[in-house]
Amino acid sequence: MKKSGQDYLEAILVLELQHGTKKVRSTDIARHLNVSKPSVSRAMGVLKEGGYIEMESYGEVSLTGEGRQVAEEVYDRHRTLTRFIRDILGVDAALAEHDACLIEHDISNETMKALSAYVRDHAKGIG
Numbered sequence: 001m002k003k004s005g006q007d008y009l010e011a012i013l014v015l016e017l018q019h020g021t022k023k024v025r026s027t028d029i030a031r032h033l034n035v036s037k038p039s040v041s042r043a044m045g046v047l048k049e050g051g052y053i054e055m056e057s058y059g060e061v062s063l064t065g066e067g068r069q070v071a072e073e074v075y076d077r078h079r080t081l082t083r084f085i086r087d088i089l090g091v092d093a094a095l096a097e098h099d100a101c102l103i104e105h106d107i108s109n110e111t112m113k114a115l116s117a118y119v120r121d122h123a124k125g126i127g
Helices: 003-019 026-033 037-049 065-088 093-103 109-122
Strands: 053-055 060-063
Touching: 003 026, 003 037, 003 060, 003 065, 026 037, 026 060, 037 053, 060 065, 065 093, 065 109
Parallel strands: none
Antiparallel strands: 053 060
């Protein structure tokens, strides 16, 4: 899956968590990612075709089981990387968020597991 698809799935999950619902609106996704509504529409078509989301005719989007699995993995990577960069390396929070978003897509599973263990063991009481 392309990075942009992962970003859209992660955005859906984050919006679900923020709004306390399992369905989010396309307009909220556009606002969250700072992209146009037509861009969201195209991406949602691709994700729906891939079996990652379900979409109502009135614009509400929900994750399928497979979509949720991908979204949760990317979101977990993002949170762990952000915490490591911000709390352990001492980088500014906004830059840590930005850099985590770049890294979360390309880091290997093996390195991510090691990094997660490091953060778990060394960041107790931080952030």
